[in-house]
Amino acid sequence: MITATDILHGKILIVDDQEENILLLEQMLRSAGYVSFTSTMESGKVCELHLVNRYDLILLDLQMPGMDGFQVMENLKQIETSGYLPVLVITGQPAHKLRALKAGARDFVSKPIEPAEVLIRVHNMLEVRLLHLETKTLYDRVVAEQKVSERLLLDLLPDSIAERLKARPAVAVQGFTELITQSYAEVTVLFADIIEFTRFSEGKSAEVLLGVLNEIATRSDGLDGDPARDRSKTIGDAWLAAVGLPDGLADQSIRASHMALDLAEALERFNARSRYQLKVRIGASISAEAGRGKREILLDL
DSSP states (O other): OOOHHHHHTOOEEEEOSOHHHHHHHHHHHHHHTOOOEEEESOGGGHHHHHHHHOOSEEEEESOOSSSOHHHHHHHHTTTOTTSOOOEEEEESOHHHHHHHHHHTOSEEEESSOOHHHHHHHHHHHHHHHHHHHHHHHHHHHHHHHHHHHHHHHHHHSOHHHHHHHHHSOEEEETTEEEEOOOOOSEEEEEEEEETTHHHHHTTOOHHHHHHHHHHHHHHHTTTTSOTTOOGGGSOGGGOOOOOOOOOOOTTHHHHHHHHHHHHHHHHHHHHHHSSOOOOEEEEEEEEESTTSOEEEEEEEO
16 A cells, blocks of 8 residues: 655656756745655756656756757657556647647646646656556565466476376466366365474474475375476476376376375384384365365374
8 A cells, every 4th residue: 555655755857947946946845745846956867867767757957958848758768668657747838738648647736836736746656656666566476476486386296196287278367367277077185294293393403303394205206106396497496296297197096095005115114213203184175076075084193
């Protein structure tokens, strides 16, 4: 959310070749509580200043010697590639208002300057500008998180599924890229839980707990029939195991059962080499095609 404080801290640049106009605008902004504004009488420096400071609002006079306000806006378009120019033009020529809006200005103020009108338009433009930047930041964050999620998903999935996902065409939905889904007649998901792990973790350092989990994970590697699975691409110690995901096999439920027994044996081998006596709870969720329902199995091993 954009607050009143955010607006008063918006970065403003005043561009006018008349010093008295600059002093008047600065006094108006200062009296209204704005704290981050500067000015220049040289229109040729506007783009350079904007590249460095990225102003939220530029108060731009149109009639200036050398480079006028229209040329300044054309040059700003090379910087603001999104097409949004944070420019509020100041002009005493009625014919220039429409031309300025067509050139990319977001609003205008007529000369002679009316303080109340200027402050309202400055406030509104800063609010819109800050909302625009906030929306863009949120959008970029969503896109970045989506890319990370897709990469992690492909890293965690069994290679056979990951390769099929990578090879499948992508479709665009509301601006986001999504993978086309695939259905199976039956899906079996195997999951494991170390019994009373919370109690086990009490009083133990993070290093000890990570060491235990890593040792169990190492002994669980390859239980899905792929001993070459590369866990180095995942986020360090955050991942323990991802096995038994659907491959469209007719006997996947049986394979999942064997995998559960193998996982229990792996924990027994860990217990034999350590001073711990951990137990694992194995669960299997079997979802069949429509009309056949869903079965769940839970065993303590």
